[in-house]
Amino acid sequence: MDLVATILVDGLIYAGWLFIVSVGLTLVFGVLNILNIAHGSLYAIGAYASASLVGAYFAAGGEAFPYGSYAALILAAILVAVVLGPLLERGLLRYFYGRDEVLNVLVTYAVFLILEDVMKLIWGVNPYFVYEPYTLLGTVEMGSLFYVGYDFAVIGAAIIVGLAVWLTLNRTQIGKVVLAVIHDAEISQTMGVNVKRIYLGAFMAGAFLAALGGALTAPMISVTPGLGVNVIIVAFAVVIIGGLGSVPGAAIGALMVGISRAASVHLLPEAELFIIYFVMAIVLVFRPEGLFAKTQARKI
Amino acid sequence: MSKGVLEVHGVQKTFGAVTAAKDISVSVPQGSIYSLIGSNGAGKTTFVNMVTGYIKPDAGTINFGGRNIAGLPPRQITRLGIHRSFQIAQLCNELSVEENMLVAGSIHGKSRPSFLRRSDDPQARERAMATLEQFNIAEHRHRLIPELSGGVKKLLDIAMAMAGETQIMLLDEPTSGVAADEKFPIMDLVINALRDEGVTVIFVEHDMDIVNRYSERVLAFYDGQIIADDTPDLVLSDTEVQRYVTGAPA
Amino acid sequence: MMRFSVFTYAAIGFAVLAAGAIVLPDWAMFLFAMALAKGLVCLGIVGMMRGGVVSFGQGLYYCLGAYTATLAANFLGVSDIFLLTLLSAAVCLLVGLVFGPLLSSYRGIFFAMLSLALSMVLYGSLSKMSFIGGTDGLNIGAPTFLGWAPEGRPLQTALYLYVVAIVVISGTLMRIYFDSEQGLITLATRDNELRVEYLGASVRNIMAYNYVFGALLGGIGGTIAAVALGHVDPEFAFWTTSGEFVFVAILAGYLSVPSVFVAAIILEMVRSFSNLYFPNTWQLALGIFLLIVIVALPGGLGSLVSRRKGDPT
Secondary structure: OOHHHHHHHHHHHHHHHHHHHHHHHHHHHHHHOOOOOOHHHHHHHHHHHHHHHHHHHHHOOHHHOOOHHHHHHHHHHHHHHHHHHHHHHHHOHHHHOOOOHHHHHHHHHHHHHHHHHHHHHHHOOOOEEOOHHHHOOOEEEEOOEEEEHHHHHHHHHHHHHHHHHHHHHHHOHHHHHHHHHHHOHHHHHHOOOOHHHHHHHHHHHHHHHHHHHHHHHHHHOEEOOOHHHHHHHHHHHHHHHHOOOOHHHHHHHHHHHHHHHHHHHHHOHHHOOOHHHHHHHHHHHHOOOOOOOOOOOOOO | OOOOOEEEEEEEEEEOOEEEEEEEEEEEOOOOEEEEEOOOOOOHHHHHHHHHOOOOOOEEEEEEOOEEOOOOOHHHHHHHOEEEOOOOOOOOOOOEHHHHHHHHHHHOOOOOOOOOOEOOOHHHHHHHHHHHHHOOOHHHOOOEHHHOOHHHHHHHHHHHHOOOOOOEEEEEOOOOOOOHHHHHHHHHHHHHHHHHOOOEEEEEOOOHHHHHHHOOEEEEEEOOEEEEEEOHHHHHHOHHHHHHHHOOOO | OOOOOHHHHHHHHHHHHHHHHHHOOHHHHHHHHHHHHHHHHHHHHHHHHOOOOOOOOOHHHHHHHHHHHHHHHHHOOOOEHHHHHHHHHHHHHHHHHHHHHHHOOOOHHHHHHHHHHHHHHHHHHHHHOHHHOHHHOEEOOOOEEOOEOOOHHHHHHHHHHHHHHHHHHHHHHHHHHHHEHHHHHHHHHHHOHHHHHHOOOOHHHHHHHHHHHHHHHHHHHHHHHHHHHOEEOHHHHOHHHHHHHHHHHHHHOOOOHHHHHHHHHHHHHHHHHHHHHOOOOHHHHHHHHHHHHHHHOOOOHHHHOOOOOOOOO
16 A cells, blocks of 8 residues: 555554543643643553453453443443542642642642552552454455554544534533633633533543543553553643644644654654654744644733 | 934834824933823823833834834843833742842843852842832831832832933833822832932823822823823813813813 | 851761761662762752743753763763763753753743653654664763772762762852852742843843753763663653652752752652562652642742742742
């Protein structure tokens, strides 16, 4: 198959994954003004939780209906959001609202450190394998190359997630309220919006999306400690490029990063590991707030 | 018209659909005391911001000391001798009053700020204290900014702006945020200190009593234009000024 | 409290730390040496924090210094530790002069992210350079000291005393800088950039100076760490390494120079202790520690000895 087409397909697959992983991060920043480093931990916990849940599903006789394991993946993500969302947001983060952005990054960094070890304490340090769901969708032949069907399903999931988030924000009542809070939380509050609930909801949505990213990834890899460490900086790159707080920006950022990396893998393998951060640095130099940042008042 | 220390010719500034300055021209003589009046949005603050470098005019010249300073950054304009104070006192909140003054002094010192010499060395402290005393706030020298009253903050704001060779001082609403009974004492202090140094003063003010008492000439702004440029009596009794600015006979 | 000159404090500091060469067992001396080397990097972060920015990418210079020394030792045959330090400092100075003016326009999250991105670019590049070890990294042999080539305990002691001397000298110079006119202007910049510009100073220049000092300190710290460990790898530039430096800087606060090194030593001790007795909990301990500091002691340990508030941000 044409090299360009290969790069595009690879890039799209990676971009789909990146988008799911990053959109929650940008959403949480947009609504709560917090750049959540623990987003990486939520991703990893999603991976571990889904590994456990899928493992339990098959152990309980799920072989009879293997597609049920996909429900287990999504259920795992929901559980993470429902348990950790309120715990982190109500239990800790809300005490820091309105404070300096960098201070809040440090708070989430502390949470990240704590959760890294909590994961080790709960799941141990040995790898988990849940490859079954990955094999269920067969392979797709494109030209002379074979792609795993699951990878394309991830692109599908990314599109669904993107549409769902966009539609919710722009076409529903609750979405308009969230947009109002994004623009000005104080004014929204004076207009009767229960900002506390919006914050909790947005954080839980972000946690769900992070965990979903991890859950969908679990069948593709061996789930080991340190997953979150690598994912969070890639997610940073995507949301910084796209502009903090912008969901379309996250999509564009994911595409840019996905295709750059695919291009690098095929054309310049030496650059594969740093191309993402290189693109991020370049974007920051020319557009200091990313491509579609939500408007922020800057002084001199 | 004899050449003034500050010559503004034909300055224009538009922000999108709003014209903040339409063909502003004025000649300010050395050592005079001018006040700028006008309702909010009339263009006084834009004028101050253009003279001090915060905003670049779309057209026109601002001549000071023989050169056109329009468009230069605030940092350079300050070094040339045009200093300003702020409507909301701009202070360094985690430093003490004395330290704020030391910062101002070291930036304007004879030599560039040093990486070695202590910021609080005796000479620097003497200079800082002298200015604090001039503005009657030396007693507060060790206090931190959040503890100070509005009036003291304003005085410090102006005192800091005095550091270095000041030729023209622009005061942006020097008595706003200051208690009513403090307004005159503060203006007395400030104007006397500035007069002693031979500084040309331009201040923005909403309080007409202050305008009347302290300025030699008044510029009235309306809708981006100067509608009057004369002595306080004449300006304040001008019908247009009364209609658009003061709202009542003086 | 009587005010001693900074040189008196320096002398006392040197005496106290140098005594460690006699009383400390080998493992402790190594731990202290590593802690002090990392403390240098943190001192650079503290310098930038005084200007109001937090760098999440000092690993760039830590790694750059470490690799410069290692490559010089392995490919140029340089073994003298003074020379290695000078070389690393020179390289980091150059790179710092390139990136400093660039980064000096950024604040807050964007400064943090851009600094992080630069360090990750180095990480990614080095990981792929298999001719210099790739992700495995490189080893570096024992250093020599102006011709003297010690081994065993004397080598440990010499290295330890070397880092103590560097720390005391750097700490003293930075203290002098912090107390200087430029140092006070830096603090003012943190509070009110607008005012500092209007007073006639260039805020960009101030931020650039602080960044370059951070680059130098980072490089020197990295060199000593590499020599002490005998090994260097791209992880030196990974974001979690930079994160640890930030942790120490927050724990120390920007008000006191010694507190930076005290905090660095605390970190190393917590790491060792936890690895020994409670594996898989040392990051948990760090995280809880960090939260406690943010909530209860926002000015860091230094605020215990200074009258300023000293919030990190």
